[in-house]
Amino acid sequence: MPAISDVARLAGVSKATASRALSGRGHVAEQTRMRVVQAASEIGYIASPDAASLVTGRTKNVGVVIPFVNSWFFGEMLEGIERTLLGAGYDLTLYNLPEEGPARARVFDFFLARKRVDAVIVIAVDLSEGEVRGLERREKPIVCIGGSGDATARLSIDDRAVGLLATEHLLHLGHTRIAHLAGLGAATYPWSVPGLRAAGFRDAVEASIGDAHPVDASVFETRMSMPGGFEAGLQLLGHPAHRPTAVFAATDEIAFGVIRAAERLGLSVPRDLSVIGVDDHEHAALFDLTTIAQTPAEQGRLAVEVALRMLGDEALADPLPDSGAPMATRLVVRGSTARATAV
Structure with a gap:
């Protein structure tokens, strides 16, 4: 399996420069970066996410908690989240959350709090104080779309x-x-x-x-x-x-x-x-x-943007959007409503 040293040798740069060029972290001249990318492509090198995590402390993975998966609304929102995460180089881990009981506790106490996710996006879930504090103690930024609970960032319509x-x-x-x-x-x-x-x-x-x-x-x-x-x-x-x-x-x-x-x-x-x-x-x-x-896909996109800014990812670090402002809705009049007939 090709290693970063092979990429560096083919591109004629140091391993540190090759690593910076492929990770996007740190300054590398554009011409050098393109040479490293071309070398990696030629030999089929794929960066190890586990190795990158050891260096950066990031997993490049976001946990998404959702109450239903077989709904158009939640499907649209998930599509917006996934598309935006992929564009930012992040993976998504989905948790279909039970309303209550031991299975719900395991999601928050183990899978989200202890396993390797950088941030959590929670959709239409009422969070308890303990669930919020447990994630915050482990420095997991939380972005909520709808629902309730004292999370740092919340997006919702009125x-x-x-x-x-x-x-x-x-x-x-x-x-x-x-x-x-x-x-x-x-x-x-x-x-x-x-x-x-x-x-x-x-x-x-x-x-x-x-x-x-x-x-x-x-x-x-x-x-x-x-x-x-x-x-x-x-x-x-x-x-x-x-x-x-x-x-x-x-x-x-x-x-x-x-x-x-x-x-x-x-x-x-x-x-x-x-x-x-x-x-x-x-x-x-x-x-x-x-x-x-309303626009669930757009809400998903905005939630990812807020999460990345809370993580401080490069240009997205500041300012944090006003998560308290309600998102836009509008009346769309079609043919299912009409003036009342005289009775």
Whole structure:
């Protein structure tokens, strides 16, 4: 197997210069660097990550903790993270985190804290104080996307404002019988994503008090998936006397399920029922769904950028972005919402 000494000899430089040229750490003239790279390519030399780790103290590996892997939203975010890490020369180790129990403890107490990752990106997970402190004691920078917990850096959208905007859109269209299909745990965990979006829904309804037509509003919890939306939609829309004229779904996937449930019951969207979701899923345009758009792949990219800056990687070291500022969202109006018909 070729060694760094072989590369150095072929390129006519010292081993130290060859190492700097291939690692990118330290100054090497561009012409020299190209000569070393060409020599390494000719003899098939591949730098050992373990050897580099001994020198730099870095593994060039980032741990990513995620609650679900079979979801479009999380898949998009992972793609943004992986693409950006690869571009920066880092590997990714993925941990599908259980909600609680010994398996979750092992992820934080052993795999992340003791094994070789330089930083941790946590997606949509509520971290305990012990989990955060355990990583910080071992000098593992933590970047959270959504979720809760006292981490140094956090990126998130304003989920309460999202719920407010979606509901205001329906109110401005004249709907006075509106239902919100929230994610499971919205009432039990008011600081969670489902809880905050439900709070935004209530804010908009309460702000409408005093209008000429009072709003009949209700909140139901369901799984944040298309089957969850379909099942809840059948229950919600099955009684004509109590049927809402508009539904704010906590995610686009719930909204897709509601639209299919309305079709099953012979209802027309948006003539009989307006539906709005959140995310701008890749199939949202196919369903002609009005939604509050966010960009999970971009969020993943930004999380990696923040992690690298916290690690102090060369030009990315300063300044650390303001991780407290909410990321952008926008209302995308399509054909699934319309003005309420007279009743």
